[in-house]
Amino acid sequence: MLTVFGNFKGTYKMSLNSIIQPSRPTVSQIVEQFRKKDMFVDNSFQRRLVWTERQKVRLIETILMGYPMPEIYVWQQPADADTGKQQLSIVDGQQRITAMTQFVTNEWKLSKAYLDNEAAEYVDRPWKDLPDAIKQQFWDYVINVRTIPSNVDAEQIKAIFKRLNETDKSLNPQELRNAEFNGTFIKLAETIADLPQFGELRAFTDHQIRRMADVQFTSGMLMFLRRGLLEETITTINETYDLYNDQYEEAEQDLAAVQEFLDDCYNIYFCNGRVRSFFSKQVHLFTLFCVDQSLKAKGANRDPVPAKLNSFVETYEDNPNTSEIIEKYREGASSRTRSRASRALRLNNLMKWIVET
Known part of the structure; x- marks a missing residue:
């Protein structure tokens, strides 16, 4: 031995x-x-x-x-x-x-x-x-x-x-993480990143995909499903990988939730090319995912959502100074976008736009 x-x-x-x-x-x-x-x-x-x-x-x-x-x-x-x-x-x-x-x-x-x-x-x-x-x-x-x-x-x-x-700067934290963890959680994150519906969003460049940025993003989606809105840091990601490395009983449930969200993007949320282009960007895509899961958890009627998303994008891009909701969302999308505070700003204000306006 x-x-x-x-x-x-x-x-x-x-x-x-x-x-x-x-x-x-x-x-x-x-x-x-x-x-x-x-x-x-x-x-x-x-x-x-x-x-x-x-x-x-x-x-x-x-x-x-x-x-x-x-x-x-x-x-x-x-x-x-x-x-x-x-x-x-x-x-x-x-x-x-x-x-x-x-x-x-x-x-x-x-x-x-x-x-x-x-x-x-x-x-x-x-x-x-x-x-x-x-x-x-x-x-x-x-x-x-x-x-x-x-x-x-x-x-x-x-x-x-x-x-x-x-000590090799060519390896980023996600690539090192891939070397350390090989359980169900990271494999599910990789499976989602490889889904055709996810790839067709074109949210990531070829270089980002080679560097596993897409896997880190899908890991964040799964983290939200399991642990709610967190600050995405090396520590919180590693903690989650460790927590669900050996046992991840909700894996099939979470895969189905992400697949349903991706289907809803194409079939419901992306009512036109402008909305799709906006919400295919990483920071907005993550927010839309959180909003989608929150709406489903509340059992809310999603029929008005496509029109609300369209008006949100139009206001955000064409008339940004006319809405306090838009300004707060923009604040959450402008810096430290993976912090819990920034994510909460985006989630709460997009929800507010959909539900209240």
Whole structure:
């Protein structure tokens, strides 16, 4: 049984670092393993692919220039009892391995705009157009790989991944959160973010989606259903993930509530393109969701809502100084939009517009 450093108080415990084995495989070996699924990405803690084309091109240039790249960490899986086949889970290095594999399948070229050596023979060329000598140089490049034994458990692997990346500014809090939690709550948030009705709102840019901003947003929707109107901070999100990581009995109920809301957006609330455009923006979409849930909880008649939303948008955009309700809502939408106070301002005043005006 592997023993690692815990809360060290003078008693010697085996260091995890001491049993991680170094090796130096070539790009050829790594790409082949990845293609054959002998090396794979574990989505239970890994993040989405986020590298831009510039980052990919510069990685390949690093290889072709013979410069070193950071170590890759893999986790050895238990061997198949019958065949002895043993897979490797990528702990740290997903972006690099994927970029190398994409390059040799001609998914992008080595754009001159991203290269330091603009006179190199490989400038603006995809893989298929490179000379054989350069291809051979690429395949022969060696990478430092550290292999973690299979008797290290999954929780330790997640801790390693988080530790490796927590000082990397390219990882945001939601991506680190994805590495730490893999229970029902985050999986449901990801399921909602992947719903076609949610994607069709176009509330998030491709870059924001790669950085999991959409998953953080849908997590906020689920937080509202479970805990009401909260200040959305790293602490409150992590608390909620932890609270519902192992047991989330209302998951199906909450999924149905969000799906019904999305259907209502298209079938009821979005009475015209202007209303849809306004309430597809993240800050207003979240407010509309809270209002929708509040109206349903009160059993209120929603027939007048489309017309009320239309008049709200028209006043907000065309005659903002004619309504105190609009001004208060605008205040709640102008700064610290994830604070409880700002959310309450928006929710209360949009509700007031719908119910009282």
